[in-house]
Amino acid sequence: MTSVSLISSTAPLSADAIVVATVATPAGVALATGASPVDEALGGVLLAALKAVTATGRADEVVKIPTLGKSATPLIVATGLGTGSADTLEPESVRRAVGAALRALSGGRVAVAIGDASDSGLVEAISDGVLLGGYRFTKYKSAPSPAEVRRVDIAVTDASDAGSRAALRRSKIVTTAVNNTRDLVNTPANELNPVTFAAYAREQGEAAGLSVEVLDERALKRGGFGGILGVGGGSATPPRLVRLSYQPARAKSSVALIGKGITFDSGGLDLKTAMMAQMKSDMAGAAAVIESVIAAAKLRLPVAVTATVPMAENAVSGTSYRPSDVLVMRDGSTVEVDNTDAEGRLILADAMLRACEDSPDFLIETSTLTGGQLIALGTETVGAMGSDEFRDRVVAAGTGAGESLWPMPLPPRLRSNLDSPVADIVNVTKDRWASMLLAGIFLKNYVPDGLDWVHLDIAGPAFATSASGYNQRGGTGAIVRTIVAALTDIAQNGS
The missing domain is CATH 3.40.220.10 (Leucine Aminopeptidase, subunit E, domain 1)
Known part of the structure; x- marks a missing residue:
């Protein structure tokens, strides 16, 4: 290094x-x-x-x-x-x-x-x-x-200047988190699967002094995590849910981090027809939040942070979940599966429900969620959705950290597009219009009223198909700097 x-x-x-x-x-x-x-x-x-x-x-x-x-x-x-x-x-x-x-x-x-x-x-x-x-x-x-x-x-003018030395220390901690995220995204799915990914999170989290909990498939079944189990049911490698918690003394606020951890996304029975080789990057959100909570601990930020990270492989087999299946989520609500390639929101919903049981002050969720993000904002700009004031606060923090984010709306009138004739909600609509926003609206369904939250869609920014600036081809470590900047803002200014 x-x-x-x-x-x-x-x-x-x-x-x-x-x-x-x-x-x-x-x-x-x-x-x-x-x-x-x-x-x-x-x-x-x-x-x-x-x-x-x-x-x-x-x-x-x-x-x-x-x-x-x-x-x-x-x-x-x-x-x-x-x-x-x-x-x-x-x-x-x-x-x-x-x-x-x-x-x-x-x-x-x-x-x-x-x-x-x-x-x-x-x-x-x-x-x-x-x-x-x-x-x-x-x-x-x-x-x-x-x-x-x-x-x-x-x-520099003065190599012993405290401000410059602190800036250098912060840079080393944050870029280590970014580069570790890149390593995880670049690792092929035959090595990084839900079990090995969870083992990595445990090892790194405990080394950083975090408390770590890993739920295996039996614990997930006992806990009623139907979304995670449904998506992960087609893989030979069972799903996991990882919880990493940083609880400093005198924390000013508490933040829940959620990241999508699909270690490979074939699309399931709705098999993908393009870009499948890049789908080892579908766990970029999970990698980002794991590394961000570790960075928060290393920076000793006075804010409590718990990352809740669902991990699954969306594979094809005789035990794969199917279009038209109905999944029962952790809170007992039901979801009709219209398309098995809209799997990320299903595992995220379960993770968000679990995270909200802790009554956090803020919730930050990030995921390589939709092709709609690429269509709307391209390969370098993150789509940010959520409660307006907190969304804009996170966008400002991320912009200050050098990442490109754009605030997007969640129009209430679109919620009816997700109505299901057989369940409480359907995971995706038949048409592609406003697909990025509809994914955000689906996730909003699992956020308690009054909680400040943001959904960050990094589908394009998480993986570079060519080198430019400080990015090599491959995983970029996108959104880590934004999350750490947002946590720093919360630590300094509270709610």
């Missing part, structure tokens, strides 16, 4: 490569603030060299300039921030630019000279970019290549 340290910007920078930032302006490429010492060490020719190789400063552009003996550092790496000001740097632009640079480098030692060296917020963004962009998933590679950068030094 790449190590990150702070060094004084007044000392000569020495490394295998130095990363600086560029900006796209109407007049062409420009050097962003922080690059001046590097330019001076090269005799003021860095900008001319960048223009000579037609650098533009656009986002995701990485240009390597050899110093040809003019500096003790053999390579300068210029990474584009996109259109903007050379002096005012947006943290997420910096995060993505540094991540792109780290994706283009391997091995050795790197120094980063970007922005105002006294800005702790920028320090955190740079560290995030380093640790997210340097991520590699090599577990199944016989000869891993390229290797992670060994060490990165961030140039």
Whole structure:
């Protein structure tokens, strides 16, 4: 794993490569603030060299300039921030630019000279970019290549500044949670199934000092978790429900986290016809909430957090649940199954019912739930639904953390679309219109009146089909930063 340290910007920078930032302006490429010492060490020719190789400063552009003996550092790496000001740097632009640079480098030692060296917020963004962009998933590679950068030094005004050191510590904790989520999403379903996933959650949770409870199929039956049992009934690997609880002294509020843990989604008897190879990522919400509650404990946030995580494999066999089946949920209510590929909301409903028995102050649920999210918002923007004020609060926290979220409505008039002739509710309608919103309305059915809650649909953002910014192809660790930011906001401001 790449190590990150702070060094004084007044000392000569020495490394295998130095990363600086560029900006796209109407007049062409420009050097962003922080690059001046590097330019001076090269005799003021860095900008001319960048223009000579037609650098533009656009986002995701990485240009390597050899110093040809003019500096003790053999390579300068210029990474584009996109259109903007050379002096005012947006943290997420910096995060993505540094991540792109780290994706283009391997091995050795790197120094980063970007922005105002006294800005702790920028320090955190740079560290995030380093640790997210340097991520590699090599577990199944016989000869891993390229290797992670060994060490990165961030140039700051005062390497002993408490604010910068705290920012670096927070970055390491949060990016570890993101990268662990990526590892889980990238792990194939022949290794990560409900049983092994639950074992991972227990091991990691107990190591972080959390209390952990794992319900097996017998306990699920005793507890009346008909949604989880119904979805998981077709798999040779039985379902699980995991509970991880962080209960600090003097907690200001309590938060329930729920995450969808479908370790593989074939669609069930309504077999998928496309994108099935990506369905190992259908547990991204579960991974995110597991890692988020562990991060909350490491950050020692004064807020009580319990993650309730349903895990199942939606498989095809003689014991698979069927279209037209009626499932009895934990609270005794019934659901008609119209389509077995709308399975996530069924296991989430059971988990939400269990979580609400603890009377939390807030509920945050996240899931790779609908193709409708992709249609409406694309591959990078999370759809946020729930109680209006809390939804907007979580959107603001996530936006501040650098993730893209968009608030969506839950129109009450759509509820009648989920009426069933044989049960209390049907899991999905026959048409595709407003499918993202209808999934949110289905989940709302299992939230007590008056509880502040939000549903975060990460169907697109959870898995990248191509590399960009700090993301490699594969699991992105989406929504972890948002959840941790929301927990931090609640810890600081309560209800």
